[in-house]
Amino acid sequence: MFCWAEVSYTTLQGAAQTDDVTVEVLRRKRWLVSEARPMTNNRASLESAEDLPGMLDDSEADNSSQIEEDTDHNYYTSKTYGPNDPMSKELWVNIDQMDKEKVKIHGILSNTHRQAARVNLSFDFPFYGHFLREITVATGGFIYTGDVVHRMLTATQYIAPLMANFDPSLSRNSTVIYFDNGTALVVQWDHVHLQDSYSLGSFTFQATLHSDGRIIFAYKEVPIQISKISSVNHPVKVGLSDAFVVVHRIQQIPNVRRKTIYEYHRVELLKNKITNSTAVEMMPLPTCLQFTSCSTCIAAEINFNCSWCHRLNRCSSGFDRHRQDWVDNSCPDETKDNTCDISTTQFQSSTAASVTKATTRNRAATEADSTQTTSHPPTSAPTEDDTKIALHLKDNGAAAAESTAERDTHPLHTGLILGMLLLMLVMMAVVLVTVYIYHHPSSAAGIFFIERRPSRWPAMKFRRGSGYPAYAEVEPVGQEKEGFIESEQC
Numbered sequence: 001m002f003c004w005a006e007v008s009y010t011t012l013q014g015a016a017q018t019d020d021v022t023v024e025v026l027r028r029k030r031w032l033v034s035e036a037r038p039m040t041n042n043r044a045s046l047e048s049a050e051d052l053p054g055m056l057d058d059s060e061a062d063n064s065s066q067i068e069e070d071t072d073h074n075y076y077t078s079k080t081y082g083p084n085d086p087m088s089k090e091l092w093v094n095i096d097q098m099d100k101e102k103v104k105i106h107g108i109l110s111n112t113h114r115q116a117a118r119v120n121l122s123f124d125f126p127f128y129g130h131f132l133r134e135i136t137v138a139t140g141g142f143i144y145t146g147d148v149v150h151r152m153l154t155a156t157q158y159i160a161p162l163m164a165n166f167d168p169s170l171s172r173n174s175t176v177i178y179f180d181n182g183t184a185l186v187v188q189w190d191h192v193h194l195q196d197s198y199s200l201g202s203f204t205f206q207a208t209l210h211s212d213g214r215i216i217f218a219y220k221e222v223p224i225q226i227s228k229i230s231s232v233n234h235p236v237k238v239g240l241s242d243a244f245v246v247v248h249r250i251q252q253i254p255n256v257r258r259k260t261i262y263e264y265h266r267v268e269l270l271k272n273k274i275t276n277s278t279a280v281e282m283m284p285l286p287t288c289l290q291f292t293s294c295s296t297c298i299a300a301e302i303n304f305n306c307s308w309c310h311r312l313n314r315c316s317s318g319f320d321r322h323r324q325d326w327v328d329n330s331c332p333d334e335t336k337d338n339t340c341d342i343s344t345t346q347f348q349s350s351t352a353a354s355v356t357k358a359t360t361r362n363r364a365a366t367e368a369d370s371t372q373t374t375s376h377p378p379t380s381a382p383t384e385d386d387t388k389i390a391l392h393l394k395d396n397g398a399a400a401a402e403s404t405a406e407r408d409t410h411p412l413h414t415g416l417i418l419g420m421l422l423l424m425l426v427m428m429a430v431v432l433v434t435v436y437i438y439h440h441p442s443s444a445a446g447i448f449f450i451e452r453r454p455s456r457w458p459a460m461k462f463r464r465g466s467g468y469p470a471y472a473e474v475e476p477v478g479q480e481k482e483g484f485i486e487s488e489q490c
Helices: 047-051 086-091 294-298 323-328 342-369 384-439 444-451
Strands: 023-027 076-081 103-105 115-127 130-138 142-144 158-163 175-180 184-192 203-210 215-221 237-249 257-268 278-284 307-309 314-316 461-464 469-472
Touching: 076 086, 086 215, 086 278, 115 175, 115 184, 115 203, 158 203, 158 215, 237 323, 294 307, 294 314, 384 444
Parallel strands: 023 257
Antiparallel strands: 076 278, 103 175, 115 130, 130 142, 142 158, 158 237, 175 184, 184 203, 203 215, 215 278, 237 257, 307 314
């Protein structure tokens, strides 16, 4: 795994960009379309990752390889149609003939460079088994499909009919158009130019997302070979990519999280097959996410090793957008045997049996307290309503016990409150008497406390001064002293 640099995009609207977190994109593996993969015995899992082709840079890709029809990419199969194939013209959507009210020209994207905008879908679009209702259209000839909106949109989680350094602001004829008819979304980059190669001519191409998961790339104008487009200032990609996000907490910096994006799959179409009037059709293959029960999950015979996690009630191969939930809930440890856990069923049965016994005891107690004397033994297992009643009776018993405990502790609480109130009253009285005596020293109470102040006590006070003991005599009350007192030496 390694990290690579991508260009920065700015999102115009929709979800706020996560500028407060660090986003790292790590590539686990890349699928290079060089030969057809068999449709059977082709499973994508963590254990088989070491057997896959090594990671390659764009410069190392073998563009001379041939794309086979019905090429299996594990998640999708693709078909490429040449310029003379009637399907190429059929797959191109003529937006000029569509309902004008539904066709939208994005004014900002059509006049800016390296910008992206959120677009809401009117249908659920399955992408790598995940249903999307919102996408991000970028000026660079691609669609971003991730939930975490960051600045490096070209890195992963994209649908790219032709990702390159397009700048619609260079020409008045350049526009970014999209059209949603309720079952498909068409995004068209119309007469767009490369920022660093304006003289090469304009490109016109589109991507169509269908509600059944099909993805169509159609190309009307491609003035040069895709492999000759410079990738110095912008990545040049054609294909699909998806990833999962893992959130890490930084202990040194509170309230700051780092999000790491792991690309778990990529489809790269060979660029030398893309010319004028060509098209590529990609059809989704079954994934583990479509199974909703343990039995169907582990019995699935598809391109993935599906496992069932009882804690999440989810079927997965371990590599999808819910990867963090899968790991945090210890699903990899739970699914090592790859079977429906019998102990779980037994646990559920024992739980149901205990609830049944509780229901029977509660019924017996209720009948003993009532006036009815006849009883009938149960002839069938308790129904769902019976279980609910038993749970309610149990809750009522717990509530009664709590009420008894509250009654026992009630006198203690009352005495404590009364004691605190009494102490506060005494303190307030002392304060008020002190203030009164201070302001009325000639009153009876004032004279009473003055006559009994500590300085009038007939005692000797020990003073701690310079380290030597010193004594002072306190005069008796009602006597005046004149002259000196001579003390005899011992």
